Amino acid sequence: xxxxxxxxxxxxxxxxxxxxxxxxxxxxxxxxxxxxxxxxxxxxxxxxxxxxxxxxxxxxxxxxxxxxxxxxxxxxxxxxxxxxxxxxxxxxxxxxxxxxxxxxxxxxxxxxxxxxxxxxxxxxxxxxxxxxxxxxxxxxxxxxxxxxxxxxxxxxx
Amino acid sequence: xxxxxxxxxxxxxxxxxxxxxxxxxxxxxxxxxxxxxxxxxxxxxxxxxxxxxxxxxxxxxxxxxxxxxxxxxxxxxxxxxxxxxxxxxxxxxxxxxxxxxxxxxxxxxxxxxxxxxxxxxxxxxxxxxxxxxxxxxxxxxxxxxxxxxxxxxxxxxxxxxxxxxxxxxxxxxxxxxxxxxxxxxxxxxxxxxxxxxxxxxxxxxxxxxxxxxxxxxxxxxxxxxxxxxxxxxxxxxxxxxxxxxxxxxxxxxxxxxxxxxxxxxxxxxxxxxxxxxxxxxxxxxxxxxxxxxxxxxxxxxxxxxxxxxxxxxxxxxxxxxxxxxxxxxxxxxxxxxxxxxxxxxxxxxxxxxxxxxxxxxxxxxxxxxxxxxxxxxxxxxxxxxxxxxxxxxxxxxxxxxxxxxxxxxxxxxxxxxxxxxxxxxxxxx
Numbered sequence: 314x315x316x317x318x319x320x321x322x323x324x325x326x327x328x329x330x331x332x333x334x335x336x337x338x339x340x341x342x343x344x345x346x347x348x349x350x351x352x353x354x355x356x357x358x359x360x361x362x363x364x365x366x367x368x369x370x371x372x373x374x375x376x377x378x379x380x381x382x383x384x385x386x387x388x389x390x391x392x393x394x395x396x397x398x399x400x401x402x403x404x405x406x407x408x409x410x411x412x413x414x415x416x417x418x419x420x421x422x423x424x425x426x427x428x429x430x431x432x433x434x435x436x437x438x439x440x441x442x443x444x445x446x447x448x449x450x451x452x453x454x455x456x457x458x459x460x461x462x463x464x465x466x467x468x469x470x
Numbered sequence: 471x472x473x474x475x476x477x478x479x480x481x482x483x484x485x486x487x488x489x490x491x492x493x494x495x496x497x498x499x500x501x502x503x504x505x506x507x508x509x510x511x512x513x514x515x516x517x518x519x520x521x522x523x524x525x526x527x528x529x530x531x532x533x534x535x536x537x538x539x540x541x542x543x544x545x546x547x548x549x550x551x552x553x554x555x556x557x558x559x560x561x562x563x564x565x566x567x568x569x570x571x572x573x574x575x576x577x578x579x580x581x582x583x584x585x586x587x588x589x590x591x592x593x594x595x596x597x598x599x600x601x602x603x604x605x606x607x608x609x610x611x612x613x614x615x616x617x618x619x620x621x622x623x624x625x626x627x628x629x630x631x632x633x634x635x636x637x638x639x640x641x642x643x644x645x646x647x648x649x650x651x652x653x654x655x656x657x658x659x660x661x662x663x664x665x666x667x668x669x670x671x672x673x674x675x676x677x678x679x680x681x682x683x684x685x686x687x688x689x690x691x692x693x694x695x696x697x698x699x700x701x702x703x704x705x706x707x708x709x710x711x712x713x714x715x716x717x718x719x720x721x722x723x724x725x726x727x728x729x730x731x732x733x734x735x736x737x738x739x740x741x742x743x744x745x746x747x748x749x750x751x752x753x754x755x756x757x758x759x760x761x762x763x764x765x766x767x768x769x770x771x772x773x774x775x776x777x778x779x780x781x782x783x784x785x786x787x788x789x790x791x792x793x794x795x796x797x798x799x800x801x802x803x804x805x806x807x808x809x810x811x812x813x814x815x816x817x818x819x820x821x822x823x824x825x826x827x828x829x830x831x832x833x834x835x836x837x838x839x840x841x842x843x844x845x846x847x848x849x850x851x852x853x854x855x856x857x858x859x860x861x862x863x864x865x866x867x868x869x870x871x872x873x874x875x876x877x878x879x880x881x882x883x884x885x886x887x888x889x890x891x892x893x894x895x896x897x898x899x
Contacts (some may be wrong), residue, residue: 348692348715351740355746356769358740360670360693360717363593408595425596425654429676429700466722 342367342400342410345377354383355466362407364426364433370397379417382430385458388464399455401434405444413455417441420464422450430468432458446462506531507552513561514535520562521546536561536584545569551576557583560614562888565589565597571618574602574627580609587616591646596650598623599637602630602656610635620648621669624656624678633662640668647692653678653701661686667842668692672714675701684708694719706731717742717762726752742767743784749774750780759784765807768794768820777801778898786812786852797818802845803897804828810864811888812852818885822847826894834895845893848884850877 318463345367350359353376366384368376371394378384381401388396400410404424417438421431422445431450435441441452458464510516510524514537516523522543524534531552531559538559546556546563553576560583565571567590574581579602586599599618602608614637615621621637624630637650650666651673653659658801665688666672672688674697675681683706688695695711698704698720705727711718717736720726726749733743743762744754744849748827749771756778759765765784768774774797779789787807792815799821805828824840825847832841851870854861864870877884 349738349740353723356745357719357721426535 325344329336340369340398342369342398343375344408350370350377351384352377354378354387355380357427359427361427362402363404366399366401366413366434367410368397368399373393380426380428380430380466381432381434381458382428382464382466383424384413385432385464388459400457403436405431405435405440411436416455418453418455418458419445419448419450420453420458420461422448424448430464430466432464492506493656508532510534511537513541525550525553531770540564542566543802544793545571545573547573548579549576550579552578554580555582556580557585557613560585565599565618570595570599570790571596572600574600574605574608574610577605578607579605580611580742581612582609582613585614585616587622589618591619596620596623598652601625602627605630609633615650618648619622619646620652621650621666622652623648624653624659627659628656629658630656631660631662632664633660635664637664637666638668646858649674649697650688650691653681662682666691666695671695671697671757673697675699675704677701679703682706686710687712687852688769689713691715696720698723702726705729707836710734711736711743714741716740717745719745719747720749721747722749724750724752728752728754728755728757732760733762733765734758735763736764745769746771746774753777754779758782759787764789767782768797770794772796774798780805781804781810782806785809789813790820792817792819796823798823800824801818801894801898802826805897809849809852809855809886811847811857813848813885813888814856815874816883816885818848818888820888822888822890824892824894825890826897827890832893832894839895841893841895844888846878846881846884846888847890848888849874850884853883 345359348358348360352359357379359379364380365378366381399413401413401416403409404410417435417440419433419441424433488819510528510532512521516537520543521541526789528534528550530550533554536557538561540562542564562585564572565588567588570589571586579892589597591724599615600610600622601623603625605627606629610622610632612634617639622632632651639647647670649671650669651661653675656678657680661683663685667690669691671694672691677700679702686709689716693715693716696718700722707729710732712734714736722731736743741763743765745758745767747769751773753775759781761783764780764786766788769791771794776799778801780803783806786809787804790813792813797820800823802825827845830841830845832843835839850873
C-alpha cells in the first residue's frame with residue numbers, strides 16, 4: 314500500500330495540472346455567430362456585432378449575450394462563483410472581446426443598444442472617456458454597472 | 471403596389487365597406503387640404519427643378535407633386551406642417567450610398583408614391599429611407615423602399631400611419647442591415663398592408679405602445695419577421711410571417727393581442743414561429759403555426775389566453791417553460807407535429823383543456839364530442855430531448871415508442887398538470 318502512495322500523488326498532480334490547463338483553455342471567449350447564437354438572458358437572436366458579451370463558465374460552457382444590459386442582468390441573478398470569466402465586446406472593434414473588469418463603459422449616451430439600455434463598452438476607461446464628447450453618457454466601470462440598479466433590463470426578475 | 475397588397479390579403483365584404491368609408495374620409499380630408507394650399511410641381515415641366523427648392527418654398531397645407539425621374543439631392547427634410555408630398559410615376563429619391571434620403575420633421579405630413587433608395591451603410595448613423603422625427607400624425611403610404619440600411623423609421627413620433635409600402639433590402643451583409651419598419655418611442659402607430667423582405671427585423675416596435683399592425687407580409691428577414699419589445703397594449707392581426715431566420719419575437723410587454731396571423735417556415739435551432747418572453751396578459755387566438763422548428767415558445771409569460779390556433783407540421787408545436795404560469799390553452803388544433811407540447815420541468819403551471827389532438831386515440835362513449843379519457847400531450851421522449859438534444863436521433867425508434875406508450879398509460883415523469891382532461895373528438899370550427 315505504502316508504495317502506491319507516491320504514484321497516486323503524481324497521478325493526482327498530473328490530473329490537476331490537466332484540469333487547470335483545460336480550465337485555462339476554456340477561459341477564452343469564442344466568436345459570436347451572428348443571426349444564429351441566442352442571448353443567454355433574453356433569448357434574442359444576436360444580430361449586431363458591436364454590442365454584447367460572453368460568460369465563459371467554470372464548466373467551460375460559453376454563454377453569449379446580445380447586449381451588455383443582458384450580461385449585467387444575468388450576472389446579477391447568478392452567484393459570483395458560477396459566473397466564470399466575463400467579457401464584453403469593444404464597440405470600436407466589433408467582434409473583439411475585452412475582460413469586463415478592465416473595460417470602460419459609457420451609460421446613457423446617444424448610441425442605441427439591442428435592449429435599449431444604451432450601455433457600450435470600450436477597451437479601457439481612457440478610450441471610453443475619449444469618445445464621451447461625441448457619444449455622450451457617463452463613464453462607468455464594470456463594478457459600478459453591476460451595483461447600479463438602473464442598468465437592469467426592464468422585466469428582470 | 472395596391473394590387474400587391476390586395477393579393478396578399480383576403481378581403482371580405484364588411485372590411486371592404488369599412489375601407490371604402492375610410493377612403494371617402496381620406497378623400498374629403500385631401501380635398502380640404504388642397505382647398506387650403508397650392509400645388510407645387512417638381513421635375514420635368516414643373517415649377518421647381520429640385521425637391522429641395524420646392525420644400526423651401528412650400529407653405530403649410532401645400533401639395534408638392536413630384537414627376538418621374540431620379541432625384542439626387544442632399545437629405546430632404548420636410549419642415550412645413552400639413553404638407554403632402556406626392557410622387558407621380560414613381561420618382562426615385564437616391565441617397566447615392568451616402569446619406570439618409572427623406573426626413574419628416576413637421577406634423578401632419580403625408581408622403582406617398584416615391585421610391586426611396588440606396589442610403590448606403592454606416593456604423594455610426596442609423597440611416598433610413600424615410601424617417602419621421604419628433605412629429606405627430608404623419609402618413610407614409612404606397613412608397614417603395616429599396617436597399618436602404620433602415621427602411622421606414624419612426625423616431626419619437628406619435629399616431630403615425632405606415633401603410634401599403636413595399637420594402638426590400640438585399641445584398642447587404644448581415645452585420646450591416648437595419649430594420650424594414652422601425653418604431654422607437656412612437657406610440658399609437660398603425661402599420662398596415664406593407665410588404666417587407668430581407669431586412670434584419672421586418673417590423674420592430676421598441677418602446678412603442680398602443681400600436682396596431684395588420685395585414686402585413688414580412689418574410690425572409692435576417693432575424694425576426696416581427697419584433698416587439700417594451701411595447702404594451704399592441705395588437706397584431708392577419709399578418710403573414712414567412713421564412714424569417716428566427717421567426718417572430720414578442721418580449722417584455724403587457725396586454726398584447728396576437729390574432730389570425732400566419733407563422734410559417736421558421737427553421738433552425740433558435741427559430742420560433744412565435745417567441746413570447748416576459749409577456750403578461752394577452753391573447754394568442756386563431757393563428758396558424760405551420761412548419762416551424764418550434765411553433766410557439768412561451769417563457770416567463772403569464773395569464774395568456776391561447777385559443778383557436780392551428781399548430782400543424784411543426785417540430786415542436788408548443789414549448790411552454792415552467793416559469794410560464796396561468797396560461798390557458800383551449801380549442802386549439804394540433805396536427806402532424808413531431809412533438810405537440812414540451813416543457814422543461816415536472817411542475818408546469820399552464821393549463822390545457824378542450825383541445826383537439828391528432829395523436830389522441832381515446833373514445834367517446836357518451837357521444838358528447840369530448841373524449842372520455844384524458845390526453846397527455848407531453849411525450850416522455852420530449853423531456854429526454856429537452857435535456858439531451860442529441861437523443862433526437864432516436865425519434866422514430868421502437869424503444870422510444872414503447873417508452874412513450876408506457877408513460878401515457880402510467881405517467882411518472884411527465885408533468886401531471888399538463889393533461890387535457892377534455893380532448894375534443896373533432897377538430898374545432
